[in-house]
Amino acid sequence: MQKFAVFISGNGSNLQAIIDSVANGEIKAELSLVISSTDKAFGLKRAEKAGIKTLVFSPDNYTNRQSVDRDIVIALKEHKIDFLVLAGYMRLLTPYFIKEYPNKIINVHPSLLPSFKGAHGIKDAFTYGVKQTGVTVHFVNEKMDNGPIILQDTVKINEEDTLETLEAKIHRVEHRIYPQAVVLMADQRLKVKGRRVTILEKPEVKAENSQ
Ligand code: GRF
Numbered sequence: 001m002q003k004f005a006v007f008i009s010g011n012g013s014n015l016q017a018i019i020d021s022v023a024n025g026e027i028k029a030e031l032s033l034v035i036s037s038t039d040k041a042f043g044l045k046r047a048e049k050a051g052i053k054t055l056v057f058s059p060d061n062y063t064n065r066q067s068v069d070r071d072i073v074i075a076l077k078e079h080k081i082d083f084l085v086l087a088g089y090m091r092l093l094t095p096y097f098i099k100e101y102p103n104k105i106i107n108v109h110p111s112l113l114p115s116f117k118g119a120h121g122i123k124d125a126f127t128y129g130v131k132q133t134g135v136t137v138h139f140v141n142e143k144m145d146n147g148p149i150i151l152q153d154t155v156k157i158n159e160e161d162t163l164e165t166l167e168a169k170i171h172r173v174e175h176r177i178y179p180q181a182v183v184l185m186a187d188q189r190l191k192v193k194g195r196r197v198t199i200l201e202k203p204e205v206k207a208e209n210s211q
Contacts, residue, residue, distance in 0.1 A: 005033040007089035012043020014087035019098035029186035105140040117145040
């Protein structure tokens with residue numbers, strides 16, 4: 001069984017959806033570790049309640065980004081983590097980190113990428129006045145909100161929507177599709193070729209001497 005870690009910085013509602021999905025057997029992988037960039041994240045409480053080990057790596061305790069990432073990678077290796085799930089983790093991973101886990105890090109973003117990248121995807125789409133926005137789950141590469149797209153789903157913005165109602169709609173979609181993407185990672189059913197991600201019916205069996 002694959003082992004994975006979830007990275008958070010805040011509320012952790014996506015973490016909760018993933019915890020629930022592991023508990024009900026949909027995600028067939030072990031959620032071994034929750035990593036937070038701050039000890040203030042409410043998501044840490046959710047993890048503790050579910051009996052999952054938590055670690056906090058606060059950037060305040062480091063002089064540069066790479067040294068934070070180096071310590072995180074050491075912890076991930078110690079726990080034999082196979083893949084990583086970013087869920088509201090408010091820090092950009094360094095290229096060093098990403099090279100350690102090629103096509104093994106996924107993120108959820110609250111807009112239809114490549115529109116409305118950045119930390120305010122929901123508000124930016126709302127302010128722009130688009131009639132449809134949505135949620136994107138993608139692999140993480142060196143650029144922000146840029147990696148190959150795994151799943152997307154749309155959310156309509158109606159006349160009567162406010163930023164708050166739109167946020168609620170977006171989060172509902174996130175909580176539905178992010179666990180689905182974790183299932184695909186856990187079952188090793190995602191194949192990446194360039195920017196294209198194919199969902200396989202079943203995992204590819206690697207030849208014995210392949211790398
Ligand atoms: C979500 O909207 C996610 O798309 C974005 O950060 C938010 C995290 O929310 N990357 P939560 O901490 O999972 O509740």
